Amino acid sequence: MAEIERESMEYDVVIVGAGPAGLSAAIRLKQLDADLNVVVLEKGSEVGAHILSGAVLDPCGLDALIPDWKEKGAPISVEVSRDNFYVLGEAGKVRIPNWPMPPLMSNHGKYIVSMGNVCRWMAEQAEALGVEVFPGMACSQLVYGESGEVTGVVAGEMGLSSDGTPGPNYEPGMELHGKYVLLGEGVRGSLSKEVMARYDLSNGHCPQKFGLGMKEIWEIDPAKHKEGTVTHTMGWPLGKNAGGGSFIYHLDNNQVYVGFVVHLNYQNPHLYPYMEFQRFKHHPMVAELLKGGKRVAYGARAISEGGWQSIPKVVAPGVALLGCSAGLVNVPRIKGNHNAMLSGKAAAEAAYEAIKAGRSGDELSAYETELRDGPVGKDLNQVRNVKPMWSRWGMIPSLVLGGFDMWTNNLFGLSLFGTLKHGKSDAAATGEASKFPKIDYPKPDGVLSFDRLTNVSFSFTNHEESQPAHLKLKDPSIPISVNLPKYAEPAQRYCPAGVYEVIEADDGPRFQINFQNCVHCKTCDVKDPSQNINWTTPQGGDGPNYPNM
Incomplete structure (x- = not known):
């Protein structure tokens, strides 16, 4: 595709991803200099369409960026009023009191929010300052300069046929060039992964660790709804099979967020994270809450969990990593949005100073220093x-x-x-199937628990089927020749959207990729034990269309 000619546009700063990190960077840049040309490129069909988070928001990041966010009508109104923490058994529960927990674990003064709606509001604030925000613009390639620095991205390529060649409605997209490119793609972003590999940014740091977060929105009986209540659990049903836990957040309008996180360093390849989530809802405490209610949305997302030890070097020539692209989630607090905002603000300030000094295409070392020595570093260091x-x-x-x-x-x-080190990567932690027992999961009842494909329809996911599959196998033979006999091909189970199947055919098993189901969680890119799956961006606008996640 190198021979394709593309038009180009010049900006001061190009930002990839309209999440809390990217939008914070855009807003801060325009606050510092209204004349800077700033563009934000978002692969979702609209801002917020691909945003999935718990979320209990620590407003410290927003306080630093837009101190008068309340007066400006931010969709942040449900303050946490009650904070519960339980260890579950199969039929019972034990509450862990709040008083032994360090102050940083308290959720009082925090807010239950839809981060999708918060990002929609932030995009309005950015546009009011003059930022250009383009949804439906997937960034598929980085553009490099003569000295190897990042100088821009290719965005908006559309209409490729399934074999990767230009189709009848092909649009080559554009090159958007910037003095600096800021990557706020979220967890395991494809461009961020390329940057980390090209410049060896993880050298000297622990491997990143991940979890898989799955979430449903439920409308429940008003008599059971307790606005502002936050509940977290550990224990059943995972037990010793995996680390993880749940969250149940009562927002407004008789809705609750019901979520479940499975740490992806589990060993037993027979584990089925999605079915662990569905089984969790049958615990008496949860089942009673949801009885008579209805699920209205579903989604899933990988979560960076490595914290302080796993933050790579976040700058390279012409480019910087923001938010979850750098892995800034505070795992015990189950929060990362505040750090995403603070990282975007810090990167913007470093880029502004560099541009003011006439620089471009170099390393924003001031951002690296601020990230590690400032509030983000302090937040992550104390829970490392x-x-x-x-x-x-x-x-x-x-x-x-x-x-x-x-x-x-x-x-x-x-x-x-x-400072304790992390061990092997989550992919390498996967054990051989013959060494672990199979796990028998109850069939979903269609009332509290649901099969994957039914639930995926509640993520409102859509992909144009004629395009190339965005889930690329480095070696197409490995799923059947290696992963199936050695690991019982865990892609059939770890994917929360039913993308991967092993089909029994007359001539033997066949590996099938249903990329149309993909909710862009990136779990396959993380957990595949052979590291054979490479997640890339589909054409712009495709993927989930989350309403209030």
């Missing part, structure tokens, strides 16, 4: 050992030791454990 403790010693020891470690960090700024 919680995730590796959980991975090494399991749920109960990590609760006790992790709580102790957070207290010493909070009170004295030190840890008796130092």
